[in-house]
Amino acid sequence: MSSVPLCVLTLGVLGACALAQPSDSEPARGHELSLPARGAGTTPGSELVEQLHSLALGPREAAIWREVEAGNVPAFLRKLVPVQVEATVGGRLRTAIFWCAVDYFGLGHDDDWFRMPVTPQLAQRIADLGGAVLPTKAMVNAIWAAAPVKLAPHPFSPALHDILSVALFYAHHQHIESQREGQPRHLLVAGIKKDVVSSALIESWPGRVVIYGWHRPDGSPIQPLSKVHGDVHVDYSHGLRLVGKDMEVDGVPTTVAAVLADPELHVLLSDEGPIQRPRYRLPSIAR
Numbered sequence: 001m002s003s004v005p006l007c008v009l010t011l012g013v014l015g016a017c018a019l020a021q022p023s024d025s026e027p028a029r030g031h032e033l034s035l036p037a038r039g040a041g042t043t044p045g046s047e048l049v050e051q052l053h054s055l056a057l058g059p060r061e062a063a064i065w066r067e068v069e070a071g072n073v074p075a076f077l078r079k080l081v082p083v084q085v086e087a088t089v090g091g092r093l094r095t096a097i098f099w100c101a102v103d104y105f106g107l108g109h110d111d112d113w114f115r116m117p118v119t120p121q122l123a124q125r126i127a128d129l130g131g132a133v134l135p136t137k138a139m140v141n142a143i144w145a146a147a148p149v150k151l152a153p154h155p156f157s158p159a160l161h162d163i164l165s166v167a168l169f170y171a172h173h174q175h176i177e178s179q180r181e182g183q184p185r186h187l188l189v190a191g192i193k194k195d196v197v198s199s200a201l202i203e204s205w206p207g208r209v210v211i212y213g214w215h216r217p218d219g220s221p222i223q224p225l226s227k228v229h230g231d232v233h234v235d236y237s238h239g240l241r242l243v244g245k246d247m248e249v250d251g252v253p254t255t256v257a258a259v260l261a262d263p264e265l266h267v268l269l270s271d272e273g274p275i276q277r278p279r280y281r282l283p284s285i286a287r
Helices: 045-052 057-069 120-129 137-146 166-180 256-261
Strands: 008-010 080-089 092-101 106-109 112-115 194-196 211-215 221-226 246-249 252-255
Touching (some): 045 057, 045 106, 045 112, 057 106, 057 120, 080 137, 092 137, 246 256
Parallel strands (some): 008 080
Antiparallel strands (some): 080 092, 092 246, 194 211, 211 221, 246 252
């Protein structure tokens, strides 16, 4: 088990957690996403904004996928930090650890990048490539509770802004960066996006994106678990938090998928009951 101090979260309780990692050290080595290594000549984030802003959704997502395949993902987003959760199962206290990215998925270089909202299909494809999964609602709560950097949500009015535009995606990213005020990149950050999540709703409501989160400073989410949008809806508030597919329960290696499907242990990661098929369908992406 990792020697890094861990958040201990009893399912359903927010706010009484230690830091996921100490503020003066880097994350423990050994848990990283298996995304492609950065290729030569990759494009900085600020330049990508210019390239993507005029593209329709399909061509834009194809372009994002090409950037991921080229390894144009910041190094600090590839490293995973531990979050510990607890639940009483059959009268016995069980402890689990999963590992998640310190921030939401983005493109570009470490010193010039931006958080990039994507459809659930592309989110699933990126997760598969990186050896990762999407978090559940309960896991999003645990990540927020564990985060040493909790930032207040910053909504933009849809009456005043084009919430589907890449320009607003970037404006939101820049606002978040101003909120961080120089906090180290290796610290887990939360409160800045709604998560595209794994959920039992995916199977019962195909063709929808399931979102949750965007926690206020008091721990209450702006966005309850929702399937209201079709799976082609992508706005500035959406984020992809990648979680490593491997985890531990009581120190024994297992996977997030196995725990979610377990009739008893699922309570460590899900408050929706067991989730047998927590994946979005993957249509082909045009090139």
